[in-house]
Amino acid sequence: MMTYYYKSEEVKALVADNWLAILYGLASDQIGHAIQNVGKHTACPVHGTDKRKGDGFRLFKDSYRTGGGIWNTCGPFQDGFKLLMWLKGWDFSQCLLAVGDFVNAPKHLTKKGRAEKARTQPSMKHQPYAKRKEQRTKNQSSKPEQRAKGILVDFGAA
Numbered sequence: 001m002m003t004y005y006y007k008s009e010e011v012k013a014l015v016a017d018n019w020l021a022i023l024y025g026l027a028s029d030q031i032g033h034a035i036q037n038v039g040k041h042t043a044c045p046v047h048g049t050d051k052r053k054g055d056g057f058r059l060f061k062d063s064y065r066t067g068g069g070i071w072n073t074c075g076p077f078q079d080g081f082k083l084l085m086w087l088k089g090w091d092f093s094q095c096l097l098a099v100g101d102f103v104n105a106p107k108h109l110t111k112k113g114r115a116e117k118a119r120t121q122p123s124m125k126h127q128p129y130a131k132r133k134e135q136r137t138k139n140q141s142s143k144p145e146q147r148a149k150g151i152l153v154d155f156g157a158a
Contacts, residue, residue: 003109003110004107004108004109005093005097005107005108005110006096006097006100006105006106006107006108007105007106007108008096010100010105010106011096011099011100011103011105014103014104014105015067015080015099015103016065017065018064018103019063019064019065019066019067019079019080020035020038020059020063020064020067022067022080022099022102022103023035023059023063023067023080023083023084025102026084026088026098026099026102027045027084027087027088030045030046030087031059031083031087033045034057034058034059034069035059037058038058038059038060038061038063038064039058039059039060039061041056041057041058041072042056042057043056043057044056044057044071044072044073045057046071046086046087056071056072057069057070057071057072058070063080066079066080067079067080067081067083067084068080068082068083069083071086074086080099081095081096081099084098084099
């Protein structure tokens with residue numbers, strides 16, 4: 001398994017105005033009802049109590065752009081990253097990885113990932129003998145003509 005990471009600036013550029021789809025894709029089981037009722041109070045996706053108990057939750061009206069929401073008891077989550085971190089119990093790097101995978105952001109290999117990639121690249125010595133021989137004959141097929149010309153020139157000059 002390759003080890004990779006995402007640059008937060010690249011992921012943030014890709015998620016602009018797509019937060020509702022991202023939230024639905026990554027947390028529909030918890031926040032699907034709130035996505036269907038943007039701007040209206042719904043039951044808390046973490047604690048399950050409704051607004052009558054003082055523990056309601058709602059997504060901001062601009063949540064398609066920001067991904068933000070507010071929980072009546074604990075306060076606001078300004079963006080989709082903070083909201084997903086609260087919903088899933090993730091830290092920022094886990095959240096960035098999940099969102100980056102979801103939006104298909106450009107992956108950057110870590111040192112460990114680059115080493116793994118280098119190990120998976122086949123070298124000549126690990127190829128079967130027949131394949132190595134075939135490649136050698138391809139490489140040498142053009143060389144005899146050059147050698148023959150060189151020999152003829154050598155003999156002609158002597």
